[in-house]
Amino acid sequence: MTMTDTPFVPRDYSLTGPENARAVAAGLASAEWYHSDVPRKVMKDLMQRTDGPAIRDTILWLGLLVVSGAGGVLTWGTWWAVPFFLVYGVLYGSACDSRWHECGHGTAFRTPWMNDVVYLIASFMVMRNPVSWRWSHARHHTDTIIVGRDPEIGHMRPPSLGMKALAFVGIPDIWLHFRILLRNAAGIITPDEADYLPESERGKAIFWARVFVAIHLAAVVWALVSWSILPLMLIGGPRIYGTWHMVMTGLLQHGGLAEDVLDHRLNSRTVYMNPISRWIYWNMNYHVEHHMFPMVPYHALPRLHAIIKNDLPVPDPSIPVAYAWMIRALWRQRHEPGYTMTPVLPPTARPFRAELHDHVPAREGVA
Amino acid sequence: MTWVSVCPEGEIDPEDVIRFDHGGRTYAVYRSAAGEPFATDGLCTHEKVHLSDGLVMDDTIECPKHNGRFNYRTGAPLRAPVCVALATYPARINDGQIEVDL
Numbered sequence: 001m002t003m004t005d006t007p008f009v010p011r012d013y014s015l016t017g018p019e020n021a022r023a024v025a026a027g028l029a030s031a032e033w034y035h036s037d038v039p040r041k042v043m044k045d046l047m048q049r050t051d052g053p054a055i056r057d058t059i060l061w062l063g064l065l066v067v068s069g070a071g072g073v074l075t076w077g078t079w080w081a082v083p084f085f086l087v088y089g090v091l092y093g094s095a096c097d098s099r100w101h102e103c104g105h106g107t108a109f110r111t112p113w114m115n116d117v118v119y120l121i122a123s124f125m126v127m128r129n130p131v132s133w134r135w136s137h138a139r140h141h142t143d144t145i146i147v148g149r150d151p152e153i154g155h156m157r158p159p160s161l162g163m164k165a166l167a168f169v170g171i172p173d174i175w176l177h178f179r180i181l182l183r184n185a186a187g188i189i190t191p192d193e194a195d196y197l198p199e200s201e202r203g204k205a206i207f208w209a210r211v212f213v214a215i216h217l218a219a220v221v222w223a224l225v226s227w228s229i230l231p232l233m234l235i236g237g238p239r240i241y242g243t244w245h246m247v248m249t250g251l252l253q254h255g256g257l258a259e260d261v262l263d264h265r266l267n268s269r270t271v272y273m274n275p276i277s278r279w280i281y282w283n284m285n286y287h288v289e290h291h292m293f294p295m296v297p298y299h300a301l302p303r304l305h306a307i308i309k310n311d312l313p314v315p316d317p318s319i320p321v322a323y324a325w326m327i328r329a330l331w332r333q334r335h336e337p338g339y340t341m342t343p344v345l346p347p348t349a350r351p352f353r354a355e356l357h358d359h360v361p362a363r364e365g366v367a
Numbered sequence: 368m369t370w371v372s373v374c375p376e377g378e379i380d381p382e383d384v385i386r387f388d389h390g391g392r393t394y395a396v397y398r399s400a401a402g403e404p405f406a407t408d409g410l411c412t413h414e415k416v417h418l419s420d421g422l423v424m425d426d427t428i429e430c431p432k433h434n435g436r437f438n439y440r441t442g443a444p445l446r447a448p449v450c451v452a453l454a455t456y457p458a459r460i461n462d463g464q465i466e467v468d469l
């Protein structure tokens with residue numbers, strides 16, 4: 001990994017500020033992105049949908065949730081509850097994100113209603129509006145880490161490492177997402193949401209926000225009536241005490257990498273991970289591959305990786321190594337926010353396509 | 368009626384799609400699992416991505432960009448983020464050639 005230093009210009013990460021218009025004018029919005037070559041027949045095979053892997057994983061996921069949750073309830077008040085809730089917390093507060101993500105793409109299962117049901121359950125757990133986030137994530141794929149366009153930029157510069165640390169206990173995420181749910185439940189759609197959410201979908205977004213808020217409120221009432229935090233250990237609470245794995249893997253997706261480029265090899269990161277993390281994360285550690293070919297289901301990503309890896313940056317060999325590189329870059333970005341990691345391509349790879357970025361004017365003077 | 372020849376029948380696998388450019392426009396031409404031909408506009412109504420890079424499953428075409436889906440027989444949008452229908456065109460097999468009425 002090498003690092004390059006580019007002049008820093010303060011950015012406005014909102015979707016309604018001047019950066020949006022500048023990105024559009026610069027040709028960065030809905031642009032043509034770099035893709036590694038994959039023959040059509042091979043890609044067709046990789047894209048094939050099947051219910052088997054996701055049914056197996058979902059039975060295992062829900063089964064383990066029931067067993068660990070029941071274990072936690074039965075041993076509540078003793079130290080035995082700790083390991084049960086450690087497992088329950090990660091299955092609820094972390095695995096929900098990857099299920100939300102894959103089922104949102106509609107690639108996890110072949111059968112549409114199965115995707116939709118798991119998507120709703122996971123959206124509830126992760127506290128995201130199941131309607132508006134579908135659209136927000138579509139935009140994240142169209143304009144990945146394009147400032148002013150991508151509503152899901154997790155690393156705004158200069159980075160706040162304190163906020164990143166708090167993210168491991170879910171605080172900023174819950175603050176952000178539950179507020180959105182509350183606002184939507186009150187019938188309010190913000191201008192940022194309106195930028196990607198079509199008019200026809202807004203009623204549905206408000207309906208589901210009300211359902212999700214009502215269930216969380218019921219858990220709070222149950223906790224008050226029973227004068228115990230146990231209901232909140234089961235509902236909502238795992239987004240605090242079990243979210244660390246989702247944050248640990250999620251921060252690696254784009255952290256320290258480039259903004260405003262049209263080549264996912266420059267702004268996304270693939271990391272080799274242990275099998276348990278890959279199961280919790282549903283193979284999203286192959287993140288460059290996922291962004292380049294979002295129609296390939298999670299269970300086929302290792303195969304896709306094997307096919308195109310000679311055209312991709314060398315993956316980080318483990319989570320700790322990836323963190324070492326990312327933290328180094330984030331640390332420098334605190335004082336030099338223009339600092340960007342440039343991944344190293346193997347000699348077999350086609351070079352980063354400068355011509356895709358040549359037409360992008362310098363963005364000096366953006367306030 | 369202007370029937371335009373697209374390609375020999377065998378050039379599109381069953382349950383697959385190809386891109387077909389004609390008269391300054393781009394189309395997607397399909398064959399169903401049973402081998403019948405179909406044709407629609409070539410670009411997704413969501414963000415103008417070529418559907419020919421997508422996946423044909425049963426009666427649907429899935430867009431490669433955001434996994435929106437259309438019924439390629441009727442053009443109906445089936446899955447967000449697509450909301451607007453695709454234009455469809457009559458297609459037939461004539462003497463071993465796939466033809467589309469543009």
Ligand code: FES
Nearest residue numbers: 411413414430435
């Ligand atoms: S471009 Fe086709 S679904 Fe978005």
